[in-house]
């Protein structure tokens with residue numbers, strides 16, 4: 729690949745399988761159950777977005793091509809003056825040549841003016857942290873990813889007293905079947921909540937709190953008996969009160985209040 733000039737361009741339908749492998753190989757395997765991009769139908773989800781641009785207004789899905797091969801991917805979205813980057817990754821063989829910076833800069837330019845750009849990065853991801861710091865990002869908060877096995881029998885009893893009403897359940901189930909992930913809007917015990925399903929086994933909940941959250945989870949597991957693991961991303965310092973909860977990883981929210989630094993840092997290498 730030496731000598732050829734990288735091209736940054738929008739994602740196209742024919743890139744989707746390569747991008748799935750690129751993203752799948754870029755993050756630690758223990759994170760896979762908890763990430764959207766590693767679920768079985770993420771490629772269908774990308775294809776659907778490409779076929780219906782109106783579904784991703786403000787989103788810039790882009791790749792870098794080097795010598796005819798797609799070697800980098802990033803998902804950037806901007807809305808109401810804020811930008812957010814996820815899933816940026818570069819094939820190992822093409823790293824440390826300025827491609828991630830160039831891709832990110834291109835996406836921010838394409839997205840139009842914003843006042844701030846944010847992203848989440850795993851605390852132990854030194855290359856990425858260094859890159860973001862060099863583009864003007866600073867840490868603003870830290871969160872912990874927690875997971876816990878679901879003990880169906882005792883939870884279901886706890887939750888039986890609560891009414892669960894999911895008005896769009898058919899849509900959520902259809903999305904889960906096709907994409908391997910979905911959101912579930914539910915009214916649980918009179919409270920409106922949003923849950924996530926990541927595969928059949930994992931449910932994402934808003935917090936890993938105490939008895940009230942356990943009752944909510946109980947109501948959910950009564951409604952969806954195939955749930956085996958509960959997952960939450962919780963601000964650092966808040967204890968996880970689910971029994972047998974373990975820390976999966978720690979993620980840092982970083983923010984850049986001068987997006988011109990990102991675009992300036994990302995001139996394509998020659």
Ligand SMILES: CC(C)(COP(=O)(O)OP(=O)(O)OC[C@H]1O[C@@H](n2cnc3c(N)ncnc32)[C@H](O)[C@@H]1OP(=O)(O)O)[C@@H](O)C(=O)NCCC(=O)NCCS
Nearest residue numbers: 754816817818823824825826827828829849855856858859
């Ligand atoms: C993080 C990642 C995207 C960087 O891609 P890249 O194309 O190699 O990065 P660039 O060449 O554009 O480097 C930009 C800066 O990142 C930092 N950096 C990149 N690799 C580094 C490394 N191995 N060690 C330390 N710093 C590193 C440097 O500050 C570098 O600037 P410099 O070359 O002026 O020193 C790539 O390592 C990757 O795909 N990792 C796996 C997926 C991932 O972790 N994504 C981030 C999700 S938040």
